[in-house]
Each structure stands twice: as structure tokens, then as C-alpha cells.
Amino acid sequence: MSETIAPMKFSIYTEIQSWPGKEPRQLYAEVLEQIVNADRLGYDAYAAIEHFFFPKFGASPDPLTLFATALPRTRDIRFRTLVHVLPYHNPAVLASRIAFFDVLSNGRYEFGVGRGHGWIPPKAGVPIAETRAIYEEGLQVLLDALENERFASDGTYYKVEDSHVVPRPVSDRFRIFLGGTSDYTYRLAGEKGYAMVVPPLLPYEALREQLDIYRATAREHGHEPDIVWIHACYIDEDRATAKREAEAMMRGFLKGNASVLLENADELKSKEELEGAGYGFYASGLMEQLSDMPYDEMIEKDVVWVGTPQDVIERIEAVREVCDGLTEISITVNPGGVEHWKAIKTQELFAAEVIPHFKGARTRPEPALA
Numbered sequence: 001m002s003e004t005i006a007p008m009k010f011s012i013y014t015e016i017q018s019w020p021g022k023e024p025r026q027l028y029a030e031v032l033e034q035i036v037n038a039d040r041l042g043y044d045a046y047a048a049i050e051h052f053f054f055p056k057f058g059a060s061p062d063p064l065t066l067f068a069t070a071l072p073r074t075r076d077i078r079f080r081t082l083v084h085v086l087p088y089h090n091p092a093v094l095a096s097r098i099a100f101f102d103v104l105s106n107g108r109y110e111f112g113v114g115r116g117h118g119w120i121p122p123k124a125g126v127p128i129a130e131t132r133a134i135y136e137e138g139l140q141v142l143l144d145a146l147e148n149e150r151f152a153s154d155g156t157y158y159k160v161e162d163s164h165v166v167p168r169p170v171s172d173r174f175r176i177f178l179g180g181t182s183d184y185t186y187r188l189a190g191e192k193g194y195a196m197v198v199p200p201l202l203p204y205e206a207l208r209e210q211l212d213i214y215r216a217t218a219r220e221h222g223h224e225p226d227i228v229w230i231h232a233c234y235i236d237e238d239r240a241t242a243k244r245e246a247e248a249m250m251r252g253f254l255k256g257n258a259s260v261l262l263e264n265a266d267e268l269k270s271k272e273e274l275e276g277a278g279y280g281f282y283a284s285g286l287m288e289q290l291s292d293m294p295y296d297e298m299i300e301k302d303v304v305w306v307g308t309p310q311d312v313i314e315r316i317e318a319v320r321e322v323c324d325g326l327t328e329i330s331i332t333v334n335p336g337g338v339e340h341w342k343a344i345k346t347q348e349l350f351a352a353e354v355i356p357h358f359k360g361a362r363t364r365p366e367p368a369l370a
Helices: 024-041 064-071 091-104 128-147 183-192 204-220 239-263 271-276 285-292 293-301 307-320 339-356
Strands: 003-006 010-016 045-048 078-085 109-114 149-154 159-163 176-179 195-198 229-234 303-309 326-332 362-364
Touching: 010 024, 010 204, 010 339, 024 045, 024 064, 024 339, 045 064, 064 078, 064 091, 078 091, 091 109, 109 128, 109 195, 128 149, 128 271, 176 183, 176 362, 183 195, 183 204, 195 204, 229 239, 229 307, 229 339, 239 285, 239 293, 239 303, 239 339, 271 362, 293 303, 303 307, 307 326, 307 339
Parallel strands: 010 045, 010 326, 045 078, 078 109, 109 176, 176 195, 195 229, 229 303, 229 326
Antiparallel strands: 003 362, 149 159
8 A cells, every 4th residue: 555755845054164364243134044944944843063162164063052043033944953963061951951942942952963073072172082971871861851851860970869851842753853964873873763864965875884774774663764854055046156156165165074184184083093083984084085176076066066957856856756755855055165146045945946846745655576
């Protein structure tokens, strides 16, 4: 029997890359305008990274403050942190902050959790080898605090006596997201029934095995996969104009994501330490290779989406065809020090000409008979 699938969700995701030539006050004012515009256009959510110390990658140390600033100027859009980096938070206190914002927003908050990037621990004073253990224990405390009237912890890192979160959150159950590249993360998301965020810049084939792990594990535990696909995007009615106007921002996006590895390599842990702590991706050289990719190749190999609305519709259709469990497309429109008007233009055209193509419910075809 065929199954009706809910319409796809569409959101905006930002790393708030801070490049020379744009002062922080201007940068954050532009992001706030983009949030307000996304709400007006009917996007389902606005997501921001939590990232510290390295501005070209992302100058976004406190998304909750950003969202609280935007809250009075919005009506419907949901706010999402991708992700709260648990090794740098007291999870009991973070649960209280999440609950407070959930109340203020009347239940419009959702969040991801993670260990963060491999270059942050030394700058934050956290032993890199302990980040996974801190993360796992912190996640349990965070969830216990949000889901129960009373909670306690007698762990290695957090010893919490009988406690409670004030105020209690409005949401009975949060939509929680995990993101990353390790098999462990995809397996954990499947076990817990969390949404899985596919990181930007990586084509489907690069994470097919991990997504297969997620889908299989989710269904083994009675959950439906919930996959969010993030992609940098720029569109114009004219393909040549889109390619010309997007080149600097897309080059900047890739350079920004590799900037720590390219510009601060002497400050990073050794390859052996990164791999030993489960951060092998950062020692793989993949990000550095992507940063040198020719612009036309970025587009051809689906690393970024640049073209007409129809071009992007076809790219999304191609992802939906191969990615079972895809529920949401999240576009990045302000990477690499881009001009504000370009971000607004893509938001407008994407909402007007791409989203309507996907907004109807569709039917999942029955499996073919052997």
C-alpha cells in the first residue's frame, strides 16, 4: 500500500562567516534582516551555527541571543541552533536557557547537539581526548533536565543534586538534530530518533554509508528517518548572471570552511591526536582540497547550487531521488562575506519559484515486487 509523505520543509542556515571589510555590527544587522525576511516569506526555520574563535568559519558564539533579538520582529518562523556544542556548556544551565527561550518564543525553538569542530577544544581549554565523553554525559543531563520535572546526575563531569529547570519549556518534545561525519553520530541519531543534518559542501555519495547506517538504525528502533540537507545556494532568473554574481561568495564559502586548517595549521593538534579523539575528518585533507576546487567544478559536482530556479529545482529533485528519508532542504544564502542584497534576492526567488514546486504532499511508491 502506498504511503503519503508530508510536504518537504524549507529553511535557511547560516554560519555567519565574518570576512574583512564588514564590521560585526553591520554583519549581525544584515543577518537579523535576513531572519525577518525569511519569516515574511514563509520559511519553516532559520538555523545558525554555534562556533567560536575563528571568524572566517563562523562568528556565531551565541545563537540564542541572536534569536532573542529577532524574536519580536517575527511571527511564525522557528529558530534552530546547529548545534549547541555541549563540551563548552554546563548542560543543566543550558537546559534552563533553552527552556526560557522556548517560553519566550511560544514553542518556536529547536536545536542540535554536538561535540563541535576539532580545532575548538584547545582554544576553549577542554581536553580534546575527553570531548566525546563530556558530550555524551552532558547530553544525558541536558535531556533529563528538559524532559523531567526533577533531575540529578552523578557522572564523571557533572554532579547535579536534585534539581529542576525554571521555567519549564512550552514544548513537550523538542525536534533535536545531530550533525557530523562519524559513524557514531549517525548511529546515535538513529537510535534516539533525532533528525540528521547533512553538512554543507559534501555530495551525497560522500556520506551514503553513514546515511545508510542512520536509516537502518532509526527503523530498527521504530523511528522514521528525518534528514536535513544543507547547501549553499544562489539563484537568478539568468544562469550566466547567477554564476557571475555568486563566484566570490561561493569561493569564500569554501575558503571560510577550510580557513582554520589553511591559516592556523600550526595551532591544531597533530593528525594522530585528532584521529584518536574521533576528529579524523579534520585530518583527512578533504576541506583543503575543496577550498582549491575550480568554481565551475563546484557547481558541476553539486558542492554548491548556482543557477536558475529551475536548475536548483532539478538539483533538489536529484537529491530527493537518492536520499530516502529526506524531510527538509536548508539553504545557505549569506556565505563568504556576500553582499546583503544577494542574500535577500536568493531568499526571495527561492521562496517564490522553488519552494512551491515541492510544497504538495506526495506519495511514496510501493516497493517493486521481486
